[in-house]
Amino acid sequence: MEEHAERRAVGRRRGLLTLLLLLFAGAGAFPASHAAYLSSLSFKCQEGYIFSSSNTVFSVDIAYLPPEDVSVYLNSIPNNVELVSIKKVTYIPPSSAGQGYGTHVEITVRFASPGSVKLFSADLETKEGFFKIPFPTVRVWANMQILKPELDVSVAGGWKQDGVISATVGSHITYTVRVKYASSVRAISYEIPENSVFIEKERLLDAGDSPAQAADFSPDFRAAARYDWQPLAAGEFELPPVSLVVLSYSGNLMSLPFPSIKVHVGEKEGPPAAEAGEMPRLPPVFGDSFAESREDAASGMPEGSLADAELLAALYGDELSAFPFFDSAVGERMALERRLGRNGLPPLRRRPMLLLLVLFSVVPAVSAVILIMLKFFARAAFSIVVAVLMAVSALVYGSGLSRQIAVSKGGTLYPIPESGLSQGGDLPPASVLYVLKQAGDWYYVSFNDTNGWIPSDSVILVR
Numbered sequence: 001m002e003e004h005a006e007r008r009a010v011g012r013r014r015g016l017l018t019l020l021l022l023l024f025a026g027a028g029a030f031p032a033s034h035a036a037y038l039s040s041l042s043f044k045c046q047e048g049y050i051f052s053s054s055n056t057v058f059s060v061d062i063a064y065l066p067p068e069d070v071s072v073y074l075n076s077i078p079n080n081v082e083l084v085s086i087k088k089v090t091y092i093p094p095s096s097a098g099q100g101y102g103t104h105v106e107i108t109v110r111f112a113s114p115g116s117v118k119l120f121s122a123d124l125e126t127k128e129g130f131f132k133i134p135f136p137t138v139r140v141w142a143n144m145q146i147l148k149p150e151l152d153v154s155v156a157g158g159w160k161q162d163g164v165i166s167a168t169v170g171s172h173i174t175y176t177v178r179v180k181y182a183s184s185v186r187a188i189s190y191e192i193p194e195n196s197v198f199i200e201k202e203r204l205l206d207a208g209d210s211p212a213q214a215a216d217f218s219p220d221f222r223a224a225a226r227y228d229w230q231p232l233a234a235g236e237f238e239l240p241p242v243s244l245v246v247l248s249y250s251g252n253l254m255s256l257p258f259p260s261i262k263v264h265v266g267e268k269e270g271p272p273a274a275e276a277g278e279m280p281r282l283p284p285v286f287g288d289s290f291a292e293s294r295e296d297a298a299s300g301m302p303e304g305s306l307a308d309a310e311l312l313a314a315l316y317g318d319e320l321s322a323f324p325f326f327d328s329a330v331g332e333r334m335a336l337e338r339r340l341g342r343n344g345l346p347p348l349r350r351r352p353m354l355l356l357l358v359l360f361s362v363v364p365a366v367s368a369v370i371l372i373m374l375k376f377f378a379r380a381a382f383s384i385v386v387a388v389l390m391a392v393s394a395l396v397y398g399s400g401l402s403r404q405i406a407v408s409k410g411g412t413l414y415p416i417p418e419s420g421l422s423q424g425g426d427l428p429p430a431s432v433l434y435v436l437k438q439a440g441d442w443y444y445v446s447f448n449d450t451n452g453w454i455p456s457d458s459v460i461l462v463r
Contacts, residue, residue, distance in 0.1 A: 034064065038124065038131045043107065045138055049217050052111050053143045055084055058135055061091050062124075063102040070103045071125040072133075077109070078117065084108040114142045144217060144249035149182035151244060151256035152221050165239070165261065169268040173229045175239060178221035179205070179256065182246035185224050186253060189243045192451050194444070195415040197230040198240055217249070231265045232415040239263055306409055308430040312336055313407040313460040316348070316432075320401075320462065323352045340430050343448070349400040357397055361390035404435040405462040406445065413452040417442035433459060 043058040050056050062070060067088045077083055091104035111117060119135040141147070155165060156174040167173055179185060185205040192198045205224045229240055241258035248254055315336065318329035330347050337344035364387035371380035410429035417439055433445040433454075442453045 035128055035131075038062070038126065038128065041124070041131070041133050043122070043133060043135045045136060049219075050111065050138050050140045051143045052114050052140055055108050055110055056138075057106055057108050058119075059104065059106045060133060061102060061104050063091070065103055065126055066090065066101050067103045069126055070105070072105050072107070073123040073125070074107060074120075075123060076120050078119065080112040080115075081117065081119065082110040082112065084110055111140045114140045116140070141217075141219065147181040147249055149246045149248050149254055149256060150180050150221075151258065152178045152180070153239070153259060153261060154178060154223075155239070155261070163262065165263045166266070167231060167263060168266050169232060169234055170230060171268070173231070173239070173263065174201070174226065175229070176226045177224050177242050177244065177258075179224050179244065179246055180219065180221045181249065183249050183251075184247045185244060186247055187243075187245040188225055190227075190240060192446070193229070193237075193240045194451060195231065195233040196240075197228075197232065197450055199228045200225060201228050202226040231263070234265050234267050237263045237265060305429055308336065308340060309407045309409050309460060312340075312430050312432075313462050316405055316407065316462040319348050320351055322350060324350055337430075337432075342430060342432065344432055345405070348405075349397055351401065354394060354398050354401060357390055357394035361387050361394055364390065406433045406435050406443070406459040407431070407462065408433055408447075408454070409458050409460060411454060411458040413445070413447065413450075413454055415452055417444075417453040427454065427458075435459070435461070 041060055041062065043060045046057045046059055067090055070088060072086055072088065074083055074086065085106075085108045087106045087108075089104050091102040107122065109119070116137060117140055118137040121132040121134045124131040124133050154176045156176075165173065177188075188203065190198070190200075203225045205222060224244060225242065227240070227242065231237060239261035243258065244256045246254055246256060312333065315329050315333035319333060322329060324347075334344060364383040368380045368383035368387060371377075371383060408427050408429060408431040411427050413427045427447065431447060433443075433447050435443050435445050436451070437444045438456070439453075441456050443456050443459060445452065445454055445459070
């Protein structure tokens with residue numbers, strides 16, 4: 001009996017020890033204060049940007065508690081929010097986070113309108129009681145499909161209080177055109193303003209092939225292109241507009257309007273006026289366009305003469321009037337330009353070639369009429385297709401012949417058509433120009449990306 005009693009006592013001690021070990025093991029499986037841990041939980045948003053009318057997922061990981069011991073409720077939500085679903089799955093924490101399993105909870109909602117929104121806290125029910133799990137305040141953007149692209153202009157140096165930019169003749173005005181809510185910029189265009197030097201310094205956004213995804217969204221303006229404008233006459237102007245065609249996030253092409261920005265250009269304070277009888281020179285800002293010609297003259301390269309200008313104009317005329325590959329005018333013309341140190345034009349399109357394309361479009365058109373009268377409709381259709389293709393080719397080819405070419409005899413290029421009141425820049429003889437328009441005895445021309453006025457008797461038109 002004593003031996004049996006002793007075995008029972010040993011068994012009780014072992015059982016008590018096992019119970020204590022189980023209690024200690026259970027205590028090690030949870031934090032020191034599990035309730036405090038549950039009270040510290042909060043939901044996190046899984047989306048980088050949140051858009052209206054799109055599903056948004058918030059999630060939280062609850063360690064130590066399996067899904068069957070967890071209940072999550074969203075008892076109240078704001079009026080502009082729709083509850084889509086509540087989902088919980090088994091969560092296995094990393095080995096360094098503790099032992100056992102947990103629960104991963106996802107709450108999916110949909111916001112009806114943009115703005116700053118904070119959801120009401122969710123209710124968490126466990127064996128240890130009820131807890132509140134808060135949500136972060138989020139910024140909801142309008143759905144990408146309805147966002148309209150916007151254009152903005154940033155001017156270096158800022159604005160005056162009255163919203164008008166002040167500058168002086170010849171000063172630089174640098175500005176950047178920016179866009180936002182656009183998938184890509186598809187086209188940028190502008191016209192070179194009169195009486196000024198206008199340069200595109202940098203193009204920063206390239207055209208894309210498809211609408212952007214949510215991962216590509218940005219709420220900020222992005223620089224599209226940067227420009228430098230130098231007004232060469234005093235007066236009241238507007239910042240030269242730049243036309244942008246962009247692709248919206250919905251895939252639609254849109255042309256963005258350029259804002260009207262007033263610019264007041266005052267006279268430049270410079271050296272005293274030139275002596276009587278001496279023509280005042282253009283400020284250095286405009287003279288830079290002719291720096292290459294002056295450097296050539298300083299290095300001993302021939303500057304050209306009236307005879308060179310007349311010969312160059314004749315060679316350009318011969319080139320226009322000859323069939324391609326059957327004349328030597330283009331080679332002689334380029335050789336003369338190299339000798340004079342001029343940057344000439346690439347080989348020109350020819351008038352005889354244009355006439356040939358027109359003829360190739362007229363003949364099939366006449367043939368089509370005859371074939372229709374003879375009721376050979378299939379052949380007539382083929383002739384019509386050929387005629388249309390040749391007509392389009394003639395139009396495209398002829399567009400290159402529409403610009404009037406001229407050669408300078410030498411003289412001065414002015415910002416306005418008035419030699420007595422304007423400063424001008426030297427224009428070397430035998431310089432190749434494009435004539436843009438005529439006003440009385442003056443031609444408005446383009447030379448080396450610079451526009452200006454020149455007397456009509458100072459140029460030789462290429463005929």
